[in-house]
Amino acid sequence: MSVTLPQSSLFAAKAKNMGKSARSRARLIDAALAVFARERLESATINEITREADMANGTFYLHFKDKEELTSVVALSLAAEITREMDEAMADIDDAVERVSLGTRQFIDIASSRLNWGAAFLQAFWVCAELRAEVTLYLRRDLERGVALGAFNVTVDDFLVEMVGALVNTALFARINGTAGPEAGSKAAEMQLRLLGVDAERAHAVAWRSIA
Amino acid sequence: MSVTLPQSSLFAAKAKNMGKSARSRARLIDAALAVFARERLESATINEITREADMANGTFYLHFKDKEELTSVVALSLAAEITREMDEAMADIDDAVERVSLGTRQFIDIASSRLNWGAAFLQAFWVCAELRAEVTLYLRRDLERGVALGAFNVTVDDFLVEMVGALVNTALFARINGTAGPEAGSKAAEMQLRLLGVDAERAHAVAWRSIA
Amino acid sequence: MSVTLPQSSLFAAKAKNMGKSARSRARLIDAALAVFARERLESATINEITREADMANGTFYLHFKDKEELTSVVALSLAAEITREMDEAMADIDDAVERVSLGTRQFIDIASSRLNWGAAFLQAFWVCAELRAEVTLYLRRDLERGVALGAFNVTVDDFLVEMVGALVNTALFARINGTAGPEAGSKAAEMQLRLLGVDAERAHAVAWRSIA
Amino acid sequence: MSVTLPQSSLFAAKAKNMGKSARSRARLIDAALAVFARERLESATINEITREADMANGTFYLHFKDKEELTSVVALSLAAEITREMDEAMADIDDAVERVSLGTRQFIDIASSRLNWGAAFLQAFWVCAELRAEVTLYLRRDLERGVALGAFNVTVDDFLVEMVGALVNTALFARINGTAGPEAGSKAAEMQLRLLGVDAERAHAVAWRSIA
């Protein structure tokens, strides 16, 4: 007797070979992603999440202490997964300008192409400090590298990282809402590079170079 | 018997000479600003707002249909007020580059220096579509002007406006949190101008020029 | 339009001339008394209490922070009321032997004759430390007096007071359950006096003397 | 692989040579004793008990129909065990006065010296009618005997037995709480004897006689 899984069930898929508890937990994470994607975090209820996961509400508490714990688990799982995919795609890119550009483009493409990811990410971003910290760190490394190499003409501090990060999030937001199309990543990357002091031509060239 | 008004009571002050109903309404708006500034919008309660306004909770519904209406009234009142102050400060600035720069700086300075405004604005921004629309429009005019005059080397579309707007909001956020100091406005403006294609030197010069 | 009050509504009756809030609060206390009297404290629910009081459940929280607060308010209100009635009845009794005897008899008679009081008292006794402290104090005073006057041949310490108190509570319990009839008070008093070292004859005489 | 049993595991020890089921059941009873001793009966959960017994929660229902059954089994097992030990210690005491005194002292000493027993007993006493009945019966026999022999100057009825029993329970309670020391048994016995009409001197002598 095989039951069709809901459309997006990455974590459930990954847990397919694990114990029953891990599978249920994964289903809850997937369900939470779906709910977080269509609802303000604050108004997402445990009931809605368990309904989405086809479970009884009490089951939730077998797997998570409360909504806050779920939120951060979802956020960090998502971040880990996105990061993993990005690292894979950027493993052999060394040039800082390319890395910043490609990082932004990949992030937006990945987050917006997987059902629920982007929207859930943006929700979680403002609520989960750990997530912010992680993302910030990731970004900062490449920015600092670029400055060290003389590619960027800025001072790297918290403020700069937040500003550059805001461009990424905003582009993702626009992409998800349909304000922007598939070119959102390139557009965002180009703006970032300009902001960082890369000259307009190079910024354009790098940001729009087709991805292998 | 005269009671001292709470520190920030702009709208109450403006309504001093109006009818009693308008005055109560204004007090509620001020109170909501204060509450929204220190609390997530969703967790702000009518009770807390009316308590802050020194009113009975039931009174709230004499002035607003529901919580949502309050939110948007607060947001739009705030926007109108900020806009008014900005317009005043920028009345005789014509140059597009200057306008964008000064607009950003003024906005951040005003919103962060008036008690409660900045935080409440940022909360409302994500909840009230009308507010977003209004802000966007304001910004867009100057961007288009700059492009028309050849000062900016970009295409103005919704996406661009959102990205530039994001820089403003993010800088305001940093300013309020203490991540950034009083120079936040200049820093943000400089980044914007670079992003828009203004050359680095001019961007710096304009963004950091001392305000009259 | 007059509504019949539920059978036992002492506190509601006392609050008849007070504000609406006080009246509702009093109704809740009466309702709690009724519920506590027929149910283990732990299994009494707020819902049941508000239903008994003909209120919506949410109303409860306008008047009490939580069940614990209600419990102690009920306990102490009850204690205050019983104490008041006892003091009235014993105002001009000086003799320690008489006081202990009469106190016990009065307590049992009062608590068992008012609907719900006895059962609620016994429940609250084990849960509310303040109540225990108050009752203990009341009893201790007369015991110490009796010892000082040479009427009792015991040492007054916490242990003694608890033991004597246990006799009172147990007699009340038996009275309420129907294990004992109206003579419970006299029987209990006689046992107490014997325990305290009063000779059997006097104990009997005092404990069974008819109350004015 | 031998696992050390928790400190107090009387019933598990007794079941050591019985079938597996009996052993598990015994472990649950011991665990329940431990939990009941440190927690209000109502707030003791099946999960906590099985955890204490190092079992899966579902296992509980192989051995007991429900929580209520467990409670009464625990209560009656405990009573049986205490009774057994008391009978042993009092096998050759004939004199009624001695029996009542010694019974009380033994009961308090046994229940308070075995880990968990006293507290669990007191909890169960008020919840389990069978337990009350059994204890009452035990006590009553000696009381009746004493009256028949002319040693006690009272009428034995339910009320009397409850009152005398209350002294025992209260003394045990005080002993467990630390309000009373090891002399609690003697003190309680002395009070009982006085209450029953034994003259003060004899009561004292008997109640404080050192136990063989």
Next chain:
DNA sequence: CATGAATGAGGCTTCATTCAT
């Protein structure tokens, strides 16, 4: 027999909103 995940009823509490005064 044992396991432990799952269930779902039910308790507690909050809060937007209504209503009698």
Next chain:
DNA sequence: TATGAATGAAGCCTCATTCAT
């Protein structure tokens, strides 16, 4: 207009009990 008590739907969480393995 203003008041503030009252309402009740809805969310959170616990826990006795069941069930598939």
